[in-house]
Amino acid sequence: MSDLTGGDLPTLPVTFRPGRTRVVLLTAGVAILVVISAVALLLEQLGPGERLSFILTGALIFWALAQIARVRVVADEAGVTVVNIAGRRRLAWAEILRVNLRPGDPWVFLDLSDGTSLPALGIQPGIDKRQAIADARSLRALAEARSVRDPETPPEQDQG
Known part of the structure; x- marks a missing residue:
C-alpha cells in the first residue's frame, strides 16, 4: 500500500468490512x-x-x-473495535501505532503500543483489492489524526 496522499477523513462511526x-x-x-x-x-x-x-x-x-x-473493523470517536472470526477486541486510538497493508498481506495488521500486532480481518484484499486499499488508507488516516503522539516525532510509515 502506498503512503497516504491526504484527503478527507471518513465520518465516524465507520465500519470497514469485506463486502464482496x-x-x-x-x-x-x-x-x-x-x-x-x-x-x-x-x-x-x-x-x-x-x-x-x-x-x-x-x-x-x-x-x-x-x-x-462477520469480520469487521468499526472506528468511532473513542477508538476501534476489531471483530475477527474467534473474537472481538476494543482499542483506544492511542494504542494503534501503525496500520499496515503490504503487498501479499491477507489483511490489515495493526501495530499496537504494547509491541504486538493485531490482524484486522475486516479489511482484506482477497476479492476487492482496490476497496481494501482505500479502507486501509482511511483507517490509517483516522489512526494518525486521532492518536496522541509526541509532536516532534513524525508518524511511522510502512515501505509498501
Missing part, C-alpha cells in the same frame, strides 16, 4: 444449507434421525461461514 467476500460466504452458506436440507428430505431411505443430522450439518456449515463473514 461477505456476500460470497453468505450466499454459499445458504446454498449449502438448502441443498443439504433438500437432499435430506428427498432421500426416502433416510430415517428421521438421519434427515435431522443432514439438516444440522448444513446448518453448522452455514453457521461457520456466517462467523467468517
Whole structure:
C-alpha cells in the first residue's frame, strides 16, 4: 500500500468490512444449507434421525461461514473495535501505532503500543483489492489524526 496522499477523513462511526467476500460466504452458506436440507428430505431411505443430522450439518456449515463473514473493523470517536472470526477486541486510538497493508498481506495488521500486532480481518484484499486499499488508507488516516503522539516525532510509515 502506498503512503497516504491526504484527503478527507471518513465520518465516524465507520465500519470497514469485506463486502464482496461477505456476500460470497453468505450466499454459499445458504446454498449449502438448502441443498443439504433438500437432499435430506428427498432421500426416502433416510430415517428421521438421519434427515435431522443432514439438516444440522448444513446448518453448522452455514453457521461457520456466517462467523467468517462477520469480520469487521468499526472506528468511532473513542477508538476501534476489531471483530475477527474467534473474537472481538476494543482499542483506544492511542494504542494503534501503525496500520499496515503490504503487498501479499491477507489483511490489515495493526501495530499496537504494547509491541504486538493485531490482524484486522475486516479489511482484506482477497476479492476487492482496490476497496481494501482505500479502507486501509482511511483507517490509517483516522489512526494518525486521532492518536496522541509526541509532536516532534513524525508518524511511522510502512515501505509498501
